[in-house]
Amino acid sequence: MAAVGLLPWLSGRDPALTLLRARSAEQAPTPEALAAIRADLGLDAGPGGLLGDWLTGLLRGDLGVSWVSGGDVRAAVVSGLGVSGTLMGAALAVALAVGALLAAPALLRGRPTGGTSGAVLAAVPEFLLALVLLLTVGVWLGWLPTSGWAGPSHLVLPAVALGVPAGALLGRLVADALPAVFEERWVEAWRGAGIGRWRITGAALRRAMPALAAQFGMVAVGLTGGAVAVETVFAVPGIGRTALGAATSQDLPLLQGCVLALLALGLLAGAAAALVRRRLLGPALREAGLALPTPRPHRIHLAVPVALALVLLGVVGWGLLRDPYAVDVAARLAGPSRAHPLGADALGRDVLARLGHGAAATVGTAAAVTATGWLIALLLGFVPGVATGFSDVANALPPVLTGMLVAAVTGPGSGAAALAVTLVSWPPLAAHAAALVQEIRASRFLSAQRAIGAGPLWVWTRHVLPSVAGPVARHAVLRLPGVALALASLGFLGLGARPPSPEWGLLLDESADYVERAPVPALAPAVALALLAALAVCLSSLGTTRRPGPRSPGSVLAPMKVLHRALPSAPPPVSLLSPAPPGSLSGRPPVSPPVRRSGSVAARERSADPLPRR
Incomplete structure (x- = not known):
């Protein structure tokens, strides 16, 4: 405030x-x-x-008077809120429908299905999906209007673009959490008592909802950030588009009013989610501290991210060999050819060259942002209470709002975008570091080290810090594609890199003006961003599916290594304009559900156990 x-x-x-x-x-x-x-x-x-x-x-x-128009800020904010509230309500309805479709197989079969498709849809940025819908449904097919706010037909495309990623995330969360619920003992007892399948399914859904209510609130908060991009693409006069215009024109009184309105929407959504969770749990379960089911990650074969990475590296490497600023006037908006494999833009510059050099700049900035977030996470991870407090504040602020505030202070630019993404990218890393520190502090290994006379400095520098820095660094590397996508989203909105930089988000913003005349050069940045989103999904899934390995005999660090492998490497990817990934609000590692074994299996395990049991 x-x-x-x-x-x-x-x-x-x-x-x-x-x-x-x-x-x-x-x-x-x-x-x-x-x-x-x-x-x-x-x-x-x-x-x-x-x-x-x-x-x-x-x-x-x-709220003051606009510096640019001279009008009352309160009237502009109220008008924008009415439009954005209608859009977010329709988007929420779309999200619930999409989430129900993705979660239906898990409800019927009791196991996660369609997780990869849901994860990809959840990771696609809203502005990218909005551009695809505008081009295919609005321009090529001509079924729906592509801009303005004149009737219900103008609401369809923006609501779909804003609601599909949110619905994919909701459906994936429910579908991943339900199998763990169906494996709990009460389900088997109900089945043995002859209770019907649909009643058990309803009870399982209600059992999973308290664990997911907070994430549903974060999805609703994410709609406030996604509305900025969607309203910009479809020229919807909502509060998000008004705030973006105020940030780029330095109309600070109008920006203050719009940011307060968006924050109020986010706080109301979070408060509503907390209230729903409290009502679902009830007083008895709240006092008992019931352990809630943890969603299970999906396995993705290693060949998928390797293939995506090779394609991206091939395009980037090929483009780095070419000049991104050379102008060929005769090739303006030309299609793919031998001289220009991906065509040329409106000024006659080679699209392949600009993609390659733009990727190098974007990934380099993302690497710097990731390294900074890793350092912040290490510093705050050793103070879990402080880390949790700062994480809650950062999670409540969508990245696009942070980008607008930073742009208002420093002006739009690549440095402002990097600062904005850094401010909101460290909370998941800090939560991971805090969880590791808490577990290591409670381990018997440190007690043994102190018992043999090891000093605090020796323990922290030789054991605790290396044990925390490694897993958090691996987590940070897995989040690198998501950080690059966040930078591209700010560049697309005009809050990041400035022309003539070949940054991917800026390339997509520039190419949107001539997408009807030259679709291949215009869609090349969109395809590259889609591949980057898919790579982020695959890396996150690989990070979350790693299981603890066997303990190495004779290794004094083996207990901590097993612990680190058991902790999550990266949360499931979400929309880049959303505040934070699911699972990042809690500083605790996930708890695996108990595994039931039949009597014969347990007997064989006891007979194979070389150690006598008393």
Whole structure:
């Protein structure tokens, strides 16, 4: 709240100069004119006075006046909220329908099915899906309008683009959690008592819901971030598009009102999810601290991510051998040819070259962001209480809102996008590090080290830190494609890299203007981003399916190594405009469900056990 109120003071640009240019571009920015505007806005009162005046106006319901249009900010926010609320309601209905379709096989068969397709749909960014729907359904088929907000038909494509990724995530969460519920002992007891299948299925669904209610709330919060991109693609006059326009034009009073409205929507969604979870659990289960079922990950063959990585590396390597800034006027918007394998853009630049160099820049920035998040996670992981508090705050803020706030302070650019993604990418890593630290602190190995006289510095530097840094680094590497997609999303919205940079999100934004005339050059960045999203899904699935291996005899670090392999390497991927991946809010590792063995199997295991049992 304080950061939003201090945006005019935190901004790297002079608000008086911005307002003067908005009111009269011909007027010279003389010191006298700028001083008069500062006095009128109250900017000369300092940060304390500025924040106090803004909070006082907020309590009265006064959000100020737009610096660009001169209109009332409250009226613009209320109008945008009405449009965005309608869009989010329709998107939520689409999400529930998609989630029900994906979870239906798990309800009927009791085992996860279709997890890969659901994971891919959940990982596809909203802006990419919106562009595909706009091109195929709106432009090529002409079934639905592609822009504006004039009737129910204008609501269909934006609601589908916003609701399908959220619904895929909801369906995958339910489908992955139900098999663990069906393996619990009460289900077998109910079946033995002759209770019907549908009644057991309903009880199992209700049993899984408390564990997933918080994730449902995070999905609803993610709709606020995804609405910005979808409203921009389809030119919907909602609160997200208004906030993005205010951020790019430095209209800080309007941006303050829009950000507060989006945060209020997110907080209401989170509070509603917490209330639903509390009602589902009831007082008895809340006091008992019932262990809730943990979703089971899906296995993906190693050949799939290897093939995707080879395709991307081949395209990037081929493009790096070409000049991304060479202009061939005669080849403007040309299709694929020997000279330009993927065609040329509107200026005649080679699309393949720009894809290759853009990938190098994007992945390099993503690597720097990931390394920074890893360092932050290591620092905060040794203070679990602080890490959890900061993680909750960061998870409540979608990346696109962070990008808009950072752009308002520093201006749009690749550095601002990197800072924004860094601010929201470290919470899952910090939660993982905090879980590792808590487990290692409680292990008998450290007690033995202290008993033989090892000092705290020796224990932390030689045992605890290496044991935490390795697994968290592997987790961070698995999240690298998702970070690159987040940077591309901000670039697409105009909050990241600036022209003539070949960054992938910026390439997709530039190519959207000529997609009807030159579809191949325009869709090349979209295909590359889709492959990157699929690679993120595969890497996350590989990270979550690794199982503990056998303990190495004679190794003093074996207990911790087994523990590290048992901890999750990466959460399931989600939409990049959403606040945080599922499972990142808790600093605890997942608990595997108990495995039941028949009597004959247990007897064979006891007979094969070389150690006598007392």
